[in-house]
Amino acid sequence: MTFQTTRWSLILRARSPGSAGERALGELLGAYWQPVYVFYRRLGANRDDAADLTQGLFTDLLARGDLADADPGRGRFRTFLRTCARNWWSNERERAKAEKRGGDARLLPLDPDDAEAWLAVQPIDSLDAEALFERRWACTVLDRAVWRLEQDELAANRREQFAVLRSVLDGNPPARPWANLARELDTTEGAVKVAAHRLKARFRDLLAAEVRRTLPDEAAAGAELQELLAALQKRAGGPKPGDYR
Amino acid sequence: MNPNAPRPPDPAAMLGHALADAEVAQPWPAPTIAELAAAFPELTLHDRVGQGGMAAVYHATQQRLGRAVALKVMRPDLAKQPQFTERFVREAKALATLSHPHVLAIHDFGERAGFCYLVTEYVDGANLRELMQLGRLSPDEVLRIVPQICAGVHFAHQHGVVHRDIKPENVLVDRHGQVKLADFGLAKLAGAPGPALTRSSVVMGTPHYMAPEQWHGSAGVDHRADIYSLGVVLYELLTGRLPVGTYAPASAQPGVPAGVDPIVQRSLQQEPDLRYQSVRDVQKDLERQRGTTPPPIPEAARATAGPHASAVKLLVAGALAPVIGLPVLTIFQYHEHELGMHRFSQRIQNQNHEQIAEQITRVIANGKPWPGSAPQAVQPLPQYELTDKLDLLVCFVGGAILVTVVMLLGAAAWRRTRHAGASRIQQMLAGVLFSLPVVGSASVGLCGIVDKLRTEWLFGVLGVFLIVANGAFLRWLWRLTARRLPGAAGPLGRGTRATLWLAVVATLGLAAIVVFGPRQPAPPIIARLPIAAQKLVGLTRLQLLERLGPPHAITATKERMTWSYRSLDGNVRADAVQLVLGTVVSIENPNLILVPAPQPESGGSIGQTRDELVAARGNVRRSQGDQHGGEIEFVDGTIAKLSPDGIVLQLGK
Numbered sequence: 001m002t003f004q005t006t007r008w009s010l011i012l013r014a015r016s017p018g019s020a021g022e023r024a025l026g027e028l029l030g031a032y033w034q035p036v037y038v039f040y041r042r043l044g045a046n047r048d049d050a051a052d053l054t055q056g057l058f059t060d061l062l063a064r065g066d067l068a069d070a071d072p073g074r075g076r077f078r079t080f081l082r083t084c085a086r087n088w089w090s091n092e093r094e095r096a097k098a099e100k101r102g103g104d105a106r107l108l109p110l111d112p113d114d115a116e117a118w119l120a121v122q123p124i125d126s127l128d129a130e131a132l133f134e135r136r137w138a139c140t141v142l143d144r145a146v147w148r149l150e151q152d153e154l155a156a157n158r159r160e161q162f163a164v165l166r167s168v169l170d171g172n173p174p175a176r177p178w179a180n181l182a183r184e185l186d187t188t189e190g191a192v193k194v195a196a197h198r199l200k201a202r203f204r205d206l207l208a209a210e211v212r213r214t215l216p217d218e219a220a221a222g223a224e225l226q227e228l229l230a231a232l233q234k235r236a237g238g239p240k241p242g243d244y245r
Numbered sequence: 246m247n248p249n250a251p252r253p254p255d256p257a258a259m260l261g262h263a264l265a266d267a268e269v270a271q272p273w274p275a276p277t278i279a280e281l282a283a284a285f286p287e288l289t290l291h292d293r294v295g296q297g298g299m300a301a302v303y304h305a306t307q308q309r310l311g312r313a314v315a316l317k318v319m320r321p322d323l324a325k326q327p328q329f330t331e332r333f334v335r336e337a338k339a340l341a342t343l344s345h346p347h348v349l350a351i352h353d354f355g356e357r358a359g360f361c362y363l364v365t366e367y368v369d370g371a372n373l374r375e376l377m378q379l380g381r382l383s384p385d386e387v388l389r390i391v392p393q394i395c396a397g398v399h400f401a402h403q404h405g406v407v408h409r410d411i412k413p414e415n416v417l418v419d420r421h422g423q424v425k426l427a428d429f430g431l432a433k434l435a436g437a438p439g440p441a442l443t444r445s446s447v448v449m450g451t452p453h454y455m456a457p458e459q460w461h462g463s464a465g466v467d468h469r470a471d472i473y474s475l476g477v478v479l480y481e482l483l484t485g486r487l488p489v490g491t492y493a494p495a496s497a498q499p500g501v502p503a504g505v506d507p508i509v510q511r512s513l514q515q516e517p518d519l520r521y522q523s524v525r526d527v528q529k530d531l532e533r534q535r536g537t538t539p540p541p542i543p544e545a546a547r548a549t550a551g552p553h554a555s556a557v558k559l560l561v562a563g564a565l566a567p568v569i570g571l572p573v574l575t576i577f578q579y580h581e582h583e584l585g586m587h588r589f590s591q592r593i594q595n596q597n598h599e600q601i602a603e604q605i606t607r608v609i610a611n612g613k614p615w616p617g618s619a620p621q622a623v624q625p626l627p628q629y630e631l632t633d634k635l636d637l638l639v640c641f642v643g644g645a646i647l648v649t650v651v652m653l654l655g656a657a658a659w660r661r662t663r664h665a666g667a668s669r670i671q672q673m674l675a676g677v678l679f680s681l682p683v684v685g686s687a688s689v690g691l692c693g694i695v696d697k698l699r700t701e702w703l704f705g706v707l708g709v710f711l712i713v714a715n716g717a718f719l720r721w722l723w724r725l726t727a728r729r730l731p732g733a734a735g736p737l738g739r740g741t742r743a744t745l746w747l748a749v750v751a752t753l754g755l756a757a758i759v760v761f762g763p764r765q766p767a768p769p770i771i772a773r774l775p776i777a778a779q780k781l782v783g784l785t786r787l788q789l790l791e792r793l794g795p796p797h798a799i800t801a802t803k804e805r806m807t808w809s810y811r812s813l814d815g816n817v818r819a820d821a822v823q824l825v826l827g828t829v830v831s832i833e834n835p836n837l838i839l840v841p842a843p844q845p846e847s848g849g850s851i852g853q854t855r856d857e858l859v860a861a862r863g864n865v866r867r868s869q870g871d872q873h874g875g876e877i878e879f880v881d882g883t884i885a886k887l888s889p890d891g892i893v894l895q896l897g898k
Contacts, residue, residue, distance in 0.1 A: 171262030188422030
């Protein structure tokens with residue numbers, strides 16, 4: 001039930017290099033590397049290059065120490081990372097390519113398989129790199145909230161119940177009637193429904209908490225979630241790859 | 246770090262759903278956690294779990310005891326008004342006197358730093374309203390939950406506390422399904438002198454759940470108001486609707502025992518004296534009903550709900566249809582009788598004619614007279630009977646389909662309106678209304694196709710039009726009803742839709758059989774046989790010869806010829822047929838059957854023209870008279886007498 005305290009707002013405030021702020025940034029980057037990876041893949045990098053570019057960008061960000069000077073506009077972590085990723089692609093690519101075979105220590109154990117599997121089912125042709133970044137970001141937020149919810153439920157010894165009730169998170173009714181679920185879980189229908197309601201409420205909280213970690217101002221979680229929803233619902237359009245504004 | 250959870254099938258749906266469920270904007274700014282943390286240092290505040298019109302509730306932990314509690318904080322601007330503070334303190338007092346498993350326990354209350362607050366036990370669960378949003382509770386579960394509420398309310402009543410605001414929002418259910426009654430916000434201490442605010446005609450409570458006497462703000466509100474509210478909650482839990490106006494009985498819902506209806510009715514009496522007088526009685530009656538709820542539908546059957554269940558229903562209805570379809574079959578028969586008589590009589594007449602013609606042919610060949618009296622050309626129509634197998638099939642299958650569709654549509658309308666909470670009469674009306682257009686269109690339309698399309702295509706088209714028009718009418722009616730009964734809104738069920746399509750396809754197939762199926766061939770023999778004299782008028786001489794053969798004899802005047810023929814009974818009719826200018830103008834008796842003369846001596850030449858005769862016999866020895874009339878003598882001595890216009894009248898040696 002513990003919330004991670006890593007927060008973008010804290011990182012922005014942390015000024016000293018090599019401090020807890022740097023470690024926190026490392027954690028956040030570790031959590032949100034997939035959007036950057038698919039961003040580079042969409043721009044045309046192959047699997048290895050995209051991983052190397054991501055690693056290179058993250059190394060650079062962590063080495064900078066004071067983000068406040070470097071970050072464009074002290075905005076949300078999402079827009080910050082997206083802008084950095086784009087700049088890195090434009091400016092540092094050649095240099096990074098020249099240097100990358102040097103055998104830098106890998107900062108993060110990136111496993112592109114997950115990201116590749118995700119990419120395989122996306123309508124890539126109708127989305128530009130930025131849109132794909134946003135989409136993957138929204139999915140990552142959801143994944144992390146679900147994962148935390150699952151951890152909570154496992155910790156509370158409700159593994160079976162979670163497996164049965166998970167579908168209510170999508171807004172779907174459970175596959176079987178409530179009364180049958182109650183019998184399976186050896187409890188009452190009211191209790192099962194309470195559990196479902198609590199699960200949904202907890203999921204909402206976890207979503208908001210996850211999003212708040214990436215915001216400079218924690219009050220704007222609702223607006224950020226709406227933007228993520230819009231990113232998920234986006235089907236086509238947007239600028240073509242290459243004509244970055 | 247990377248969460249390895251399986252990805253949701255549709256992240257957009259998941260996020261959208263989570264956001265849709267998020268709390269709506271609150272009417273007043275609740276105190277922030279930080280503000281409260283300063284005022285309540287002994288509590289660790291986690292988050293706000295709810296906010297109503299008057300108070301906000303926070304989840305907190307009492308540090309000293311390490312127990313989870315709920316902190317309820319009154320709306321600060323209201324807390325400044327004296328009567329609200331008074332009410333709040335009274336709530337606390339009312340709650341503090343109660344310790345019962347089904348009543349939310351109070352730990353502490355008071356006023357601190359401008360906050361009126363209440364510390365209660367924390368229920369890790371949801372309220373009934375939230376549970377209802379996940380779908381209606383099963384009747385069994387309702388009958389498990391409501392008696393628990395009753396127990397809590399009864400306990401409060403025993404201690405002189407009337408809740409006065411029982412509603413789903415105030416009934417909490419924890420993770421074990423245990424019920425806790427919360428929010429005695431409007432409770433009145435019955436023993437204490439009524440505070441000013443209750444007599445100031447201030448209406449308190451939530452309108453739908455309030456007893457009528459509460460509406461009027463009367464001072465005489467007692468524990469029986471809670472019984473009314475309980476009745477409303479009970480009804481809403483069972484049906485998903487509020488008992489407003491003339492509400493449908495709760496037992497109209499599947500699985501709700503009929504015994505619940507009187508309990509609801511008695512709780513909802515307008516007059517407190519007519520209601521239950523004690524919550525304990527409500528509880529007892531409900532518990533008695535609990536054992537009688539039918540067992541829930543087994544999973545296997547439930548899993549097949551939808552198209553499969555519809556198919557089963559269709560089969561059952563199909564099996565029943567022939568039985569119930571008999572009256573419909575009669576209607577079909579009637580139509581056949583009325584509209585199809587012409588076709589049938591024609592066919593049977595033709596059959597008769599062929600038989601007669603055969604006999605006549607035989608008689609003629611034998612050269613014998615017709616035995617007995619002459620047959621009538623027009624037979625009396627035979628009695629109608631269903632002998633045609635195809636027509637029988639069409640009638641029967643058509644009737645079966647019709648009845649099936651009517652039953653299914655009626656049932657669908659019944660189900661829909663019942664879910665919408667309509668009364669039984671409304672349900673019946675809907676069932677009849679929905680099935681009537683089908684009965685009308687199918688019987689008229691199908692009969693139109695069956696009976697008329699072969700002969701009169703216009704009627705067939707009319708039949709098709711009727712069916713289509715009535716389909717459109719049905720659709721309109723369906724939508725109209727859906728608008729009038731909001732609960733019935735929405736498209737047709739999949740099963741009903743499939744049934745309708747099936748009916749349409751079957752009807753079209755049936756029509757195709759009728760139109761393109763085997764037909765009775767037209768009898769060609771009738772036209773060629775010498776049947777009725779009446780058919781001869783208007784024929785030319787040649788046609789007459791062709792139809793009846795040479796006459797027995799011909800007598801001629803200047804402008805008129807009289808041909809004599811034998812009738813079927815063997816008599817020679819001297820003036821059977823009269824010709825003027827080579828055309829039959831009149832006949833002796835229209836009902837006579839005329840037959841050709843036997844071939845013999847005349848050689849079939851009578852009635853021929855002079856040229857034809859000469860061409861046939863040749864070798865003219867002598868010709869007398871003008872070009873046409875007179876006599877011709879042939880070489881063999883045969884003498885032919887000719888009429889003035891050159892027709893052979895007699896032939897002899």
